[in-house]
Amino acid sequence: MTEKTFKTLDDFLGTHFIYTYDNGWEYEWYAKNDHTVDYRIHGGMVAGRWVKDQEANINLLTEGIYKVAWTEPTGTDVALDFVPNEKKLNGTIFFPKWVQDHPEITVKYQNDFIPLMEESREKYETYPKMVVPEFAHITYIGDAGQNNEDVISEAPYPELPDDIRNGKYFDENYHRINK
């Protein structure tokens, strides 16, 4: 767990986070570079889903406070406000109705199923959307560096967040151990 103080946009890019929303949903998220994010979902409605190379807007709002927003192939929209120096963030997820009705369709490595996501968002209903606005507390911060493909590189498994928090997952160069 890095104990650095966040100030600039550059301080944020390349950072790897694990956090738990107040509704109990646990997410792992990586600011891969200034326009790309990777993530893995460990708990909640779509636990088991993981995604690499999602295009996102990432901005410094003011010193140490970051806004991230993107729209997904599923039609899900996400807006995250990180306050890493206080180990917290606020996230709002806007799920199309079909993801709430059929979450299992999205629980996979999305990169291998983009056409399925695009077909499903046309086939099923969009409205009313399910809006999930929650604060989260950050349980892990790692300095992975930008464009590190080892950060999010396999499907989630139950002990993974603890393995990372306990220092059992990455070596001193932030590469995956036992790969």
Ligand SMILES: C=Cc1ccc(O)cc1
């Ligand atoms: C739907 C994706 C998603 C990724 C990270 C997060 O904190 C909330 C939603």
